[in-house]
Amino acid sequence: MKLKLYLNRVMFLFLMLLLFFISNSMKNITGPSSVESRxxxxxxxxxxEILCKTRFTKNEMGAYSPMKIQYGFCIITKDTIIEFKTKVIEPTPEDSYYEQKNYWDTIFKSETNEQQLTEINKVVLKNKYNFSFMDINTFKTNKILSISDFEKTKNTSLNNNRQKGLLGAHSKAYFSDRKIHVLYEFNNIxxxxxxNDFDKNELALGADFDYHNSLNIQADSNSNNISLGFDISEVTGILVIK
Known part of the structure; x- marks a missing residue:
């Protein structure tokens, strides 16, 4: 009887250790690196001038674990993107992280009502800008176009006229499918x-961006370290045609 009890305890300890090692090894498994700038x-x-909500996160290693997320607002002008960071979620502790992420993601994705816009004008923008409540969907186009058709229609070159992203990023080479997805059109903005996330889209739309990945570095011919970027890039870009 004592031997059976002893063996049960040994088996229990063995299973607990096995689960512990499996849990740790799962944390070390990595997938594709990614950047999401929305x-x-x-x-x-x-x-x-266009007032927007913003969300930025990057996963340099592709780890299956929480990553820091930055939320805020920005104002798009014909010359620049003015950013206001209002909330940062750190990756630990995990329980609190996911609660906060779900809460702030819901706010980010939901439509902004008049009361919220009044608070943004007052608290975030310090009443320096004058944004009124409106139906922003009147500017939505949601069209997928070939790069050649867009360039011909708008009389521009996407290689020379680069898109802008959050945190000072710019577009680089366009993906091989040579198509763009226009979400909104505000006159010349x-x-x-x-x-290029094929789990979400059949095509790689738009361009890659020059966001820095410190874990994906390669030396060029002049021995300068350059970042090769991210495997998956989901970036909202701003294109101004002057």
Missing amino acids: IIPISINTKG FILDNN
Whole structure:
């Protein structure tokens, strides 16, 4: 009887150790590296400046674990993107992380009402800009176009006229499918979805961006270290045609 009890305890300890090692090894498994930089417009003022919500996160290693997420707002002008960071979720502790992520993702994806816009004008923008409540969907186009057709219609070159992204990023080479996804059109300012995640799309749309990946570095011919970027890139780009 004592021997049986002893063996049961040994087996229990063995199973606990096995689960512990499996759990640790799962944390070390990595997938594709990724960057997600998102912009959602919510209003435009009489100057043609566009107020947007923002969300940025990157996974340099491709680890299956929480990553820091930055939320905020930005104002798109014909010359630049003015950013206001309002919330950062750190990856630990995990329980709190996922609660916060779900909460702030819901706010980010939901439509902004008039009361919320008033608070944004007052608290975030310090009443320096004048954005009114409006139906931003009137500017939505949601069209997938070939690069050649877009360049011909708009009389521009996408290679020379680079898109802008959050944190000072710019578009690089366009993906091989040579198509772009225009989300919104505000006169001469276009908001594009650049995405090469084939789990979500049949095509690689738009361009890659020059976001820095410190874990994917290679020396060039002059022995300068350059970042090779991310495997998966989901970036909202701003294109201004002057």
